[in-house]
Amino acid sequence: MSKKEISFEASMSALEVVIGKLESGSTSLDEMVQLYEEGIRLTHACKSKLAKAEMRITTLVNDKNELKEVPGI
């Protein structure tokens, strides 16, 4: 799974891990900076996902065992 496809849920838990590591502060400067980068990237990714998403309602239709997702209900 590429970084772009990572789910909101996964991003949130990745962020939790990053913050845990930053808090321990026991790694090298290099890694701390990498963690910082990652942390900021994750918060931004989550926010843009939230901001972009608009209410979507679809219906899953089973048409002779072929599943189709159609807009609306």
Next chain:
Amino acid sequence: MNNDQTILSVSQLNNQAKFLLEKKFSHVWVEGEIISLHQYRSGHIYFTLKDSTGEISSVLFSHDAQKLPYIPENGQKVTLFGSVSLYSPRGQFQFKVKNIHLSGRGDLWEAYERLKRKLESEGLFDASQKKKIPSYPQKIGVVTSVDGSVIRDIIHVMNRRSPHIHIMLRASMVQGETAVESLIAGIEDINSQSSKVDAIIIGRGGGSMEDLWCFNDERLVRAVANSNIPIISAVGHETDFTLIDFAADMRAPTPSAAAEFLSPVRDDLFQFLDEQEERVLGLIQSYILKKYQFIGMAVISYGFHKPELFFSQQKEKFNNFTTALVNSAQSSVGKFKQKLEIELQKLNILNPMGVLNRGYALVYDDSGTAIQENSPLNKGDSINICFSNRIANTTVNKVKKK
């Protein structure tokens, strides 16, 4: 006409018949089907109980009706408990109802308990089997009737709290003979379609125990337990329990409650993320400040007054840099890292401690100014040679060009 035979008035006859009937049939169970039910404003309920060949007028007085957990309906097969009487003003033979049991209900409950025990012993309801409901779902599947209130309630809650969540309806029957097959197909279809669904709500509005009975079907309960996607059951009212409630990963008292559980308020999420971002920034900042203080203290501890001038410029740069860091949350992080590395490299190179530790010495005059290649230097000048661990004071004997 026999003279011994007293002539009775109508009322007398009715009353005597009433007396005999009440004496003979005071505690009777009678089984039949309710028809022609009518409830009067007084609260008294009148109906006819019938079987294939006969019928009897029945009355349920309001004070007895109030004690029943449900209101009887036309078409129900029931067992009545009560007494036979006669309504004298009309000479009408009737059954005075004290209590009503829905026929077959006893059998149903027995079957329910039996199935529950069986599935329980198989481990279908074990807490260890429960899947975690995601805290931040992006897409939820809903298996319910397309025209019931359930889907409208869920959309309403989601729209208010989490407009970013995608709702996918899989329409299903929720009552009647086809409901079980339809609900199972709904669960399986959502599991087998390609997009990622974080949770499924199986919902139905309130109804009679009989209406909700399909949610106690063994095949449906197994389908709920087998779902790869976590399922929240939200069937009937808060007081209704069906077997899928036990097999589901969570039971919600109502469909709205299920939707609320799955929908963190979006504004809260934004605020949370802002806080996390500041936290990340604060952590890296305090880490760098700690490193910086460490270097600064190392410098002071060697008593280099003038060599510290070497630092002051770097220190200032570094200070500016950490300030910039605070403001740079939104800006390019890669640039920041590069800058930081350059600054730290410079600090390392310029740190005279490093040089002295490698065996070199630093020379400065009595005023503390470092003597460099072009500084004035003459015979007889007093100079200080500073090693990493000691200082020698000496006088210049001779100066010659190299």
